[in-house]
Amino acid sequence: MKKRIFAFLFLFLAALAYDASAQGKKEVSGVVKEGSEALPGVTVLVKGTTYGSITDLDGNYKLNVSPTDVIVYRFIGFKTQEITVGNQSTINVGLEADAEELEEVTVMGYAKTDVSSNSTKVENVTDVVTPSVTSSLQGKAAGVNISSNSGQPGAKQNIIIRGQGSISNTASDPLYVIDGIIQDGEDINYSSSQSEAERDPLSMINPEDIESVEVLKDAAATSLYGARAANGVIVITTKRGKTGKPQITFNTRQGISIVNKGNWSAMNADQFVDSQAQALANKNGGKPEDYYSQIPGVTVDSKGNPIYSNTDWSEHAFRQARISSYDLTMSGGNEDTKYYASAGYMNNEGILVGSNFERYSLRLNLDQKINKRLTANISTNLSYTDQQDASGGGGYSSPLLATYMQLPTLSPYDSNGELLPRIKGGSSDANFLYDLEKGNKVVIGQVSTQLVGSLKYQIADWLSFKQTGSVNYQNAQRENYRSPLSYDGAAYSGYKSDKTTSNSTILGNSIFNFSKTFGNVHNIDAIAGFEYQVNNKKRSYSYGENIPVGLENLDNSAANKDASGYKTSYKYMSYLGQLSYNYDGKYYATFSARRDGSSKFARNKKWGTFWSTSASWYLSREDFLADNNVITLAKLRGSYGTTGNANIGNFDARGLYSYYGYQSKSAGTYRQIENPDLSWEVRKKLGVGFDISLVDRVTLNVDYYRERSESILLNRPLSSSSGFTSGKQNLGVILNKGWEFALTTTNILKTNFTWSTSFNIGINKNEILKLDGQDIISGARISRVGSAVNTFYLREWAGADPKSGDGSWYTNDGKDHAGESGYYKRNNRWATSDYNKAERIESGQAGPKITGGLTNNFKYKNWDLSIFLTFSQGGKIWRNSNVYTDNDGYSKNRNQEGYSYSVNRWKKDGDVADYAKWGAYGASKNSDRQLEDGSYLSLRNITLGYTFPSTWIKTLRLGSVRIYGSAQNLYTLTSYSGMTPITVPIHGQNFFEYPEGRVFTGGLSVKF
Known part of the structure; x- marks a missing residue:
């Protein structure tokens, strides 16, 4: 047992520097047939590698191989054959039909795969x-x-x-x-x-x-x-x-x-205290520093400075x-x-x-x-x-x-x-x-x-x-x-x-x-x-x-x-x-x-x-x-x-x-x-x-x-x-x-x-x-007829009312509100700070319009590398939880989204701002303010592996040994402000999502 353990360690370390000189290569060719009929499309590979070819219409193939290589001939519906090259320069192969293999193409369970199907x-x-x-x-x-x-x-x-x-x-x-x-x-x-x-x-x-x-x-x-x-x-x-x-x-x-937090963060303690002090001042009058002691978890020293903990709760969760x-x-x-x-x-x-x-x-x-x-x-x-x-x-x-x-x-x-x-x-x-x-x-x-x-x-x-x-x-x-x-x-x-x-x-x-x-x-x-x-x-x-x-x-x-x-x-x-x-x-x-x-x-x-x-x-x-x-x-x-x-x-x-x-x-x-x-x-x-x-x-x-x-x-x-x-x-x-x-x-x-x-x-x-x-x-x-399934139906956010700093929404009612109180124009459209006077409109669909993936596989000698990406475009995500965590600091008992601290926020009369003043009531009600683009490009997986040469593992009486490492969910390019746009229900509504993790693994595969 000790010998085997040391042998495995030796193989692992040697793999990192292995560049053994290849034996002399030579060209081997031949024809693959079933009886007297040539078989086109037969996969011809050197065993243990991805190097190989496919037979042409006449069943011909050519490979550059070493005498010790084993060539594998594989074709659906036929028995796989393996032949050692040795001194041969021409290897003609006759494949036999395999009834069991033919059964394997009955993917539909009842009958053979229909070549007309997708x-x-x-x-x-x-x-x-x-x-x-x-x-x-x-x-x-x-x-x-x-x-x-x-x-x-x-x-x-x-x-x-x-x-x-x-x-x-x-x-x-x-x-x-x-x-x-x-x-x-x-x-x-x-x-x-x-x-x-x-x-x-x-x-x-x-x-x-x-x-x-x-x-x-x-x-x-x-x-x-x-x-x-x-x-x-x-x-x-x-x-x-x-x-x-x-x-x-x-x-x-x-x-x-x-954890993969993506673009998400919550406010830290300094940001929370500052925003809450401003919110309380906006609601009650006075200076922000007058309200430090009213913020939960905050005490004030003799000089009026706030004292508080700074806890990142995600580090505990x-x-x-x-x-x-x-x-x-x-x-x-x-x-x-x-x-x-x-x-x-x-x-x-x-x-x-x-x-x-x-x-x-x-x-x-x-x-x-x-x-x-x-x-x-x-x-x-x-x-x-x-x-x-x-x-x-x-x-x-x-x-x-x-x-x-x-x-x-x-x-x-x-x-x-x-x-x-x-x-x-x-x-x-x-x-x-x-x-x-x-x-x-x-x-x-x-x-x-x-x-x-x-x-x-x-x-x-x-x-x-x-x-x-x-x-x-x-x-x-x-x-x-x-x-x-x-x-x-x-x-x-x-x-x-x-x-x-x-x-x-x-x-x-x-x-x-x-x-x-x-x-x-x-x-x-x-x-x-x-x-x-x-x-x-x-x-x-x-x-x-x-x-x-x-x-x-x-x-x-x-x-x-x-x-x-x-x-x-x-x-x-x-x-x-x-x-x-x-x-x-x-x-x-x-x-x-x-x-x-x-x-x-x-x-x-x-x-x-x-x-x-x-x-x-x-x-x-x-x-x-x-x-x-x-x-x-x-x-x-x-x-x-x-x-x-x-x-x-x-x-x-x-x-x-x-x-x-x-x-x-x-x-x-x-x-x-x-x-x-x-x-x-x-x-x-x-x-x-x-x-x-x-x-x-x-x-x-x-x-x-x-x-x-x-x-x-x-x-x-x-x-x-x-x-x-x-x-x-x-x-x-x-x-x-x-x-x-x-x-x-x-x-x-x-x-x-x-x-x-x-x-x-x-x-x-x-x-x-x-x-x-x-x-x-x-x-x-x-x-609704004419719309996609899971179409969002929301009021349209218009930003802060320039006069009051309260939240406002576009009316979208098709009416001219000139001369009416409670309305103002923004971007040449009527808006109101009265939520109930704004009409809901179709705001985008949850399902993506384009999806796909890209995989690149590389093979160098005994090394293999795979890189896999996925992408999605056109789907919307409604962050329902932001009704609570992006509410302009109105509630001093809840933390806020980190991004909300640095947005273009209303501060004084006449400001044209995207966000209401700190402490505004009701500005975070359901609207497309919480609606985001769910498009992404994600690096989902990278795998690097090494397969030990057969000459190295013969003494261990093993068929093959492969070691590999992989990284999963490495990075996602997206404008989505949550943790990940991938862990989203079909209907597109996210409510305090459980994010996916970045996964790093190492593996060993041994065939005896």
């Missing part, structure tokens, strides 16, 4: 250190916009594919499919009444177990999932074993995360968090049995004190060939996650609220350095550090297990039947404890609530698959199948007060005990089919159809039919391009079809009663109106695209899409005479249209140096076309 395969999903694979998709696929509600580890990622097609922000999630099985895709424990962020359901899966992620966008790619594919589909395929000797891999990452992960995998097999097994552990501390994410995971994927015609596949995944959240709590018992609002003149410690139970002076007396020390906590533990099994019977060479079944069971328990010594718990002598949620999903499908070629040129593929899914959810809730210190169990509660619960379920039934035809690999046509029934809809509206048709033409396989050495691939494609959306409550179509106790008897009230016509939301999708590859070095994909969402599922406000405030209805039409471009280039391809670039950009225009003649206003946002 989908994006996301590479390197483990480059980003994160609990969930969804974070790795940001900037990797054109037209896919990803944001997060919170920087809390394990928090849900919001994914919008090709624009938001539903007005409801909770009905815009894509469909997730893992190993061919549709996933429920919700945080089973979440409820809107909770203070903590919704969790990402995919955080239950270890990213190290994932082989590939594919984003399906258009109708051709998504139609077979018709029922719930309106928002796109994300297909995740986990790793499986391959024929060969057992391969054991160990990966570990160790790192830290620190945020910490340097540790991140560690360990993964051990083993895979291998023979012609009959193949296996993949893994065990993983991750601990990701949150940068906010008291927050954490921990996961244990186990996986076993087994493929067994029972006989020549029958094969069995089993996939099992077991995981446990433990998530702690400290972002909630009343007042400043929340570290987030204290960061933004607690006064810098106050300290969490007394004169002896002990934590204060209460801090007097702020708008809340809570001391979150003390409360956390006394045991306040929110902990969510969840067990998740999924078992997937399938049997495939090859009836004939051209016909097979596959039966698949899966069981997914989750159990989550949320504990919310407030100590009797804490701010939140004192009034109740301590309290605790427990919420337990169990969720089970059973799914089965039966699929016939037909594939046959006639006359060597007519290729027909068809599937027909049936699918059934049932989901059962059960929740119980218990609560109790008067809990002694240190006795956290509810059994010890002595007052106000309460318990409640419910159970619910839904079902889906589907019939599906697809017919595909291609002529001689040049002309492709596909038709798909799926009929779905859902228990969520009204009795006579449960069934919906969704379909698609698509076609493509390989121009590069035509005779007129056969001899073209520049254009190696050219393809035209197009599709049109429909998909559905059923993201509503299980009983939204029904009339419901609520039952309560009344005079010791049961009593009921009618709480939800029935809608006997509630049915499917339908998305009509049109897409055309063009793919071209030049000299095997440049690949360009261009797509245009137009997607029309009809019969939008939405809560519609109802007349008060109905007795109800709203009801779920089908109303409205939304249009999304846009362009997507994806460019991949190999800029330099040399023996010792390669450089490749990937760039994607998506341009989206979103518009509401129909709302049945009714605007829908929701707080600061409006849904």
